[in-house]
Amino acid sequence: MEYQDYYKTLGVNRDASADEIKKAYRRLARRYHPDVSEEPDAEAQFKRISEAYEVLKDPEKRKLYDQLGENWQAGQDYSPPPGGQRTGSRTTSGFSGGGDFGDFSDFFESIFGRGAAGGFNDPFGEFRGQQRGPDWDRHQGASAQGRDVSAELEVDLEDAYSGATRTVSFTAAGQAQSQRRELKVKIPAGVTDGQRIRLKGQGEASPFGGENGDLLIKILIKPHRHFQLDGKDVHLVLPVAPWEAALGATVAVPTLGGKVELTIPAESQSQKRLRLKGRGMPGKTPGDQYVSLMIVNPPAKTEDAKAAFESFREAFDFDPRASLGSH
Template structure:
């Protein structure tokens, strides 16, 4: 069976540029890749055909021979070796990194790793903002060799990858590549390693940083400090430092977004007769008026006494839930007064003084009537 024209296989014009060839091959590989068409022999053959076409047309010398002589150019050994593996690795990394979630097959040393740091703050620090000094263990660039790993600056071409930084290997029908394990993707090896870092170009060090925390951060927020992560190998760019915020529990307030909540205990007499009390906020105490006959659980809203978060312009509110406390450690006089007070609730007249109790008793009575009726 005669071979199809390579330009026809990829669906490109004969004057297609390198980018057009890559895009065409991407489309072809996405459509016919065996992992996307399990058990489909026709798709597997189509994928091989696309791969062969791209390997030929992406190599300038092989493409010139193909344009002049067609498929006959590569019969009887006329065409020599295959396409350059660096180009194939790049496009395989682009394609299969996108399909299967892997990283691209980029050449050369990678940037330094990102590192994380958990910072605990009090609620007051999180709401008001604070500047903190932290110490972070990391890999930092070796000062003795400026991160090169070489004591004299001399670098030799890697004998394994021949300076490409990548090595190629075959896995079934796939031609794959990865960073050279000998030189770590640099393409160079060190003739005389640095005595300080032993050729790694990086040393373990504890870095001290001043971190400014903006006002209004909340639990789970993250602050990125660009370039403060691990130094990259062979002088490549450093990673980033991510500071994760953890806000400790507060003894009075609970935060809910931009709002704050707290419980305010009051005495029975204050709840019955009404009063003006002072309640805490993050900015100091303010007055709160307790109306006559306030019931436990009543919620009072203090506008603007909450939090102004980093994402909002207006502060939230403070919600105060009053809790009527039962008095303890009574004196004899107080006990006598309460007994005399309780005696005034005798008979049916007590129901009008205890609205929640009356509702509860009516509900109990109705329940037993339904059960026995």
């Protein structure tokens, strides 16, 4: 049978300390555990690293394994030393046999015998052996974190600007069943559309007693009747009278933080854009508010109003379409 290099499987040197072996196993188990991994070969990889860790974490098993000498070279066929072959309930290696452990390799069993895993788990969560001990809980549980849960929360633009506390409803699965949950969420001032808020430990429970997953809340800011968001910047279309645009004026402009005074330069045209620095969404670097002018004519419903517009036309020799030429 083919020799298995347990040190190579865990990615550690042959003189690695017990702590280094433990850290390497936890890192790989978190990556390949079938309940949480998206790797295509997660199941097979998890079996290999579990077997390697079962041997290298135990000083006696590791010592026996290291005695294989030059046969440790990867890819070399291995034949167990005389007397080391499984013989029923006990082997010359001194480890108990028997039991119903079928997930570790023939190579493992040829050295340590069946049942020598001491009640280690299989990667599908079906426990093989008499009892799961604290060692399993400590190492396997730590590597099998619960799944993260995603949820969406719609908020008003004013709440996103000022901050607020809202209730989000979501489904999180435990070890036995999924339950609908409600949780109060603090929305930070200046949150932007599409930003995710992470609530540690509020996701699904771990099936192995490890840490809970997290709750990831995607913030969706509702459309506003006046303001439009662009990242942290805020845009507003501001209606102005023809004389305000022509002569210039100082007018009150709404912002998310309250009204401010804005100076409109003389001879302004529609779509002219003015900036209110720092009046956008708050933050370490706050956004700006951009104000686009839109000239709005008063209604000409009375005779006096019509006469005023007529005199206005006679006062100017003005063609608004002159720039279009003859086409």
